[in-house]
Amino acid sequence: MNLRKSAPRSLRVGGRKAAVWWGERTASRRPPPDFLVIGGQRCGTTSLFRALMAHPQIRRPQLHKGVNYFDLDYDRGEAWYRGHFPVRRPEDDLRVFDSSGYYMFHPQAPARIIHDLPEVKVVAMVRDPVERAYSAYKHELARGFEWEKSFGRALELEDARLKGEVEQMVADPSYQSFNHRHHAYRRRGEYAAQLAPFIDGLGADHVLVVESESFFADPLTDYRRIVDFLDIADFEPESFDRYNARPGTGLDRAVAAELRTRFEPHDAALAEIIGHPPVWRR
Secondary structure (H helix, E strand, C coil): CCHHHHCCHHHHHHHHHHHHHHHHHCHHHCCCCCEEEEECCCCCHHHHHHHHHCCCCEECCCCCCCCCCCCCCHHHCHHHHHCCCCCCCCCCCCEEEEECCCCCCCCCHHHHHHHHCCCCEEEEEECCHHHHHHHHHHHHHHHCCCCCCCHHHHHHHHHHHHCCHHHHHHHCCCCCCHHHHHCCCCHHHCHHHHHHHHHHHHCHHHEEEEEHHHHHHCHHHHHHHHHHHHCCCCCCCCCCCCCCCCCCCCCCHHHHHHHHHHCHHHHHHHHHHHCCCCHHHC
């Protein structure tokens, strides 16, 4: 039984506020994260998060899987952000991380990360963009953030829904776009364009791309790649479990074919980054 989740909501909210208050006031003893899991959405980041947490040298933020600082709460300031992480001594051989799935897609997040954490390493998970788009649609529909009952119709509306949103987000850093966050089914699958700022700003050696299909087919191999990337001790979790899978009816073949064609140039650009055709194009 999870005692924290069973507590009254008012008590949980009050406890979180107190923890953030105290964390912010002791921020100087809380170094920023060593690495970030930046997304993508519906690509298996929760499963990766759980696997990473099994490693004895890895620590998470204290309250949530991700802090969402560089995308949604940047105005709260560095002390607020660092207050979410554990106190560390210089001799502690740990790696602390933040796993926020919107960092990869938010138009301002890469520049903020590069400016504030120029030595940070980032791990990005990618998935067949056709399957990712459909999974995201089902996810948003189930959460009540999508109301179109047809995936095809939601795709038809995407350009209109997102028109001018990125421009407004860039012009006004306080603006948060509901449509950009919840209705970008195709655009979130254009991975190469999202990865480019991180590679250019941090260096290719600070960016690791993990293909979701490969991770779930042979998780230990990719886990060892990540461990090597983070320069920590070799370790094998007891199990690799899958979280947040979204069941539902199959994707319409005509819609899938249209999306597959649309993603061809984006998948080719991704292949240049990872050094081979992505799993879903082999």
